[in-house]
Amino acid sequence: DAGVIQSPRHEVTEMGQEVTLRCKPISGHDYLFWYRQTMMRGLELLIYFNNNVPIDDSGMPEDRFSAKMPNASFSTLKIQPSEPRDSAVYFCASSLGRGRSTEAFFGQGTRLTVV
Amino acid sequence: SQKIEQNSEALNIQEGKTATLTCNYTNYSPAYLQWYRQDPGRGPVFLLLIRENEKEKRKERLKVTFDTTLKQSLFHITASQPADSATYLCARSNDYKLSFGAGTTVTVRA
Numbered sequence: 389d390a391g392v393i394q395s396p397r398h399e400v401t402e403m404g405q406e407v408t409l410r411c412k413p414i415s416g417h418d419y420l421f422w423y424r425q426t427m428m429r430g431l432e433l434l435i436y437f438n439n440n441v442p443i444d445d446s447g448m449p450e451d452r453f454s455a456k457m458p459n460a461s462f463s464t465l466k467i468q469p470s471e472p473r474d475s476a477v478y479f480c481a482s483s484l485g486r487g488r489s490t491e492a493f494f495g496q497g498t499r500l501t502v503v
Numbered sequence: 504s505q506k507i508e509q510n511s512e513a514l515n516i517q518e519g520k521t522a523t524l525t526c527n528y529t530n531y532s533p534a535y536l537q538w539y540r541q542d543p544g545r546g547p548v549f550l551l552l553i554r555e556n557e558k559e560k561r562k563e564r565l566k567v568t569f570d571t572t573l574k575q576s577l578f579h580i581t582a583s584q585p586a587d588s589a590t591y592l593c594a595r596s597n598d599y600k601l602s603f604g605a606g607t608t609v610t611v612r613a
Contacts, residue, residue, distance in 0.1 A: 392546075419599055431547070431592065431603040444600065479546050485599050491537065492601055494546030 392495035394480050400501045406468040409498045411480030412461055419485035421492060422455055422465050426476045437463065438485065470502045506530065507595050509604035517612050522580040524607045526593035529574065533595035536576045538567055541590045541606065550591075551578075583611045 393412040401407050413420050421436040435445040440457045448455070452471070457463040467474055477499050481492040506529045516522050526536065534555050539547035553560045553569045553576065560567045566579040580587050590608045594601040 421600075430605045433600055433602065436600060438599070481546070483599070490596075490599070491549035491552065492547075494548070496544075497546050 392480055392482055392493050394478075394495035394498050396498060397496060398499045398501075400503065401470055403471055403502055404469045405502075406466065407470045407474075407500060407502075409465040409478050409480075409500070411463045411465070411495060413463070413480070413482030414493055415461065417482035417484055417493070418460075419483045419490075420457060420463050421481040421483075422463070423479040423481065423494075424476045425479060425497070431479070434465070467500075470500075472502045475500055475502050507533075507593060507602055507604045509593055509607050511607045512605070513608045513610070515610045515612065516583055518583060518585060520583055522583050522587070522609050522611070524578040524591055524593075524609070526576040526578065526604055527574060528576075528595060533597065535596035536567075536569060537594045537596060537601065538565075538576075538578050539592045539594065539603075541592060547592055547603075552596075580609070583609075585611045585613050587611050 395410045418439050422434040423431050425431045434447045435455045437457045453467055455465045477497045479494050479497045481494045483490045483492045508527045510525050537552045538550045540550055541547045551560055551562050551567045553567045564581045568577045588611050590606040592603050592606045594603045
């Protein structure tokens with residue numbers, strides 16, 4: 389397996405524009421996580437899915453953020469409208485979810501810059 | 504609130520020495536702690552997991568300890584090499600979520 393695949397790797401957009409980040413989890417993994425990483429706040433969990441169903445979105449900062457998982461092999465994180473403070477690296481991760489001992493596999497991340 | 508803290512932002516050591524990183528948690532007792540390595544421009548990569556009923560776990564030159572009395576986990580890199588230079592993150596497992604500390608950046612000098 390190629391691991392967790394995220395696209396694009398880099399995204400530069402103007403304030404107010406819609407941004408869509410994409411993720412393909414590892415086949416067979418039933419948990420998918422979206423994280424955001426900044427220097428100030430570190431790695432923060434935004435939302436996670438189990439079997440394509442959102443379980444906990446308490447980390448989503450505002451209504452401008454939304455995430456979907458239409459099937460087991462694809463998820464999106466959308467920001468609309470984007471703001472400069474959304475600039476960060478966004479990671480997608482997946483896991484087998486066999487109890488709390490399961491390790492997470494991370495993608496390479498999408499570096500988002502909102503100007 | 505439940506917190507997990509890595510109390511050293513950076514650690515510089517000489518090649519061959521042992522690096523020791525600290526992860527502290529407050530207000531709860533996590534059942535599991537995980538350690539990850541992150542290189543610049545890449546996502547975190549899992550290294551080790553330790554359960555609360557385990558005192559120590561080893562993997563090659565890596566060793567993790569878990570002290571529930573001190574509410575602390577220590578991560579050791581023995582016989583360190585320049586290739587070990589990276590940021591190391593600890594994370595607590597809560598249900599199926601991982602909550603991460605801020606990380607400690609280790610630089611190993613040749």
